[in-house]
Amino acid sequence: LVSREVKPHDTIVRVGNTEIGGSRFSIIGGPCAVESESLAMATAEHVKKAGADIFRGGAFKPRTSPYAFQGLGEEGLKILAKVRETFDMPVVTEVLDLAHFDMVEQYADIVQIGTRNMQNFSLLRRAGESKKSVMLKRGMSATVDEWLMAAEYIMSEGNENIILCERGVRTFVRHSRNTLDFSAIPVVRRESHLPVIIDPSHASGYRDQVLPLARAAAAVGSHGLMVEVHDMPDFAQCDGGQSLYPDQFALMCRQARAICDIF
Ligand code: PEP
Ligand code: MN
DSSP states (O other): OOBTTTOOSOOOEEETTEEESTTOOEEEEEOSBOOOHHHHHHHHHHHHHTTOSEEEOBSSOOOSSTTSOOOOTHHHHHHHHHHHHHHTOOEEEEOOSGGGHHHHHHHOSEEEEOGGGTTOHHHHHHHHHOSSEEEEEOOTTOOHHHHHHHHHHHHTTTOOOEEEEEOOBOOSOSSSSSBOOTTHHHHHHHHBSSOEEEOHHHHHOSHHHHHHHHHHHHHHTOSEEEEEBOSSGGGOSSOGGGOBOHHHHHHHHHHHHHHHHHO
C-alpha cells in the first residue's frame, strides 16, 4: 500500500491548518521535551514567528537512562493543546507504548513513533487504527525496506496519513550522534508516495551541525524538517546540546526555504 506502484501520486497529509507532502516544504520546530508551560509557550512564539508550520515537544520521552527526565506525561500533552490553541499551530508528540495511545492521540495532531519503536508492531497496528496522522521515524539500524514495511503495518490497518522521518542511522563515527542518511530520501521518494522529512537534530546531536544538514535536507528533496529549538538550550532537560537558539532556528527556516525555492 505504501508503494508508488500502487499509488503513483504523492500523498499529501492534511494536518490542522497545514499539509505535508507534494511540493510543500514543512518545518516542524520545538523543544525535545515539554518542560513547563512557560518554556513551551516562549519557544512556540519563536517557532511561529520564524514561519514554521507545526510545533513539536515530547511529553513521554524515550530516555537512555531510566533516571533521566522522562517527560511530563499528560500534563505535557495539556500544555501542547494550549500551544495549539494559542498559536494556531498543529502539534506533534511521541507515543511510547500502547498503554498511552488513547491519551496521546486525544491531544496530538500527529502521533510520533520514535526510532526505538519503529518495529513495535502492536504499536504500529494501533497507529493504523487512529484517525490522527502518524509520523514514523526510521529505526536507527533499519533498512529503507524495513522502514517502509513498518509504514505498511500502519497503512494496512486503514490509516493513510503517514509521514516518514529520516533521523540518522547508527554508524562507527564519533563526531556525530548518528549519520544522516541523505541517500534514503531519493530512494523513499522513488519507492513510496508517502511524504518524507528529515530530523537533523537527532541525526547530528550537535547544534553546530544542524544548520548545514538542514540546508542539505532542503536540497536533497525532503518534504520538510523537524528540528529541536529551545528558548534556553543551556538549561534544557534533554538534548540541549543539539537544540538551536531561537535566532538560529529563524535563520534555518529562511535558508532552507530559499534553497527549496531554487528547485
Ligand atoms: C524525538 O524526536 O523526540 C526523538 C526521541 O527522536 P528519535 O526517536 O529519532 O530518537
Ligand atoms: Mn530530542
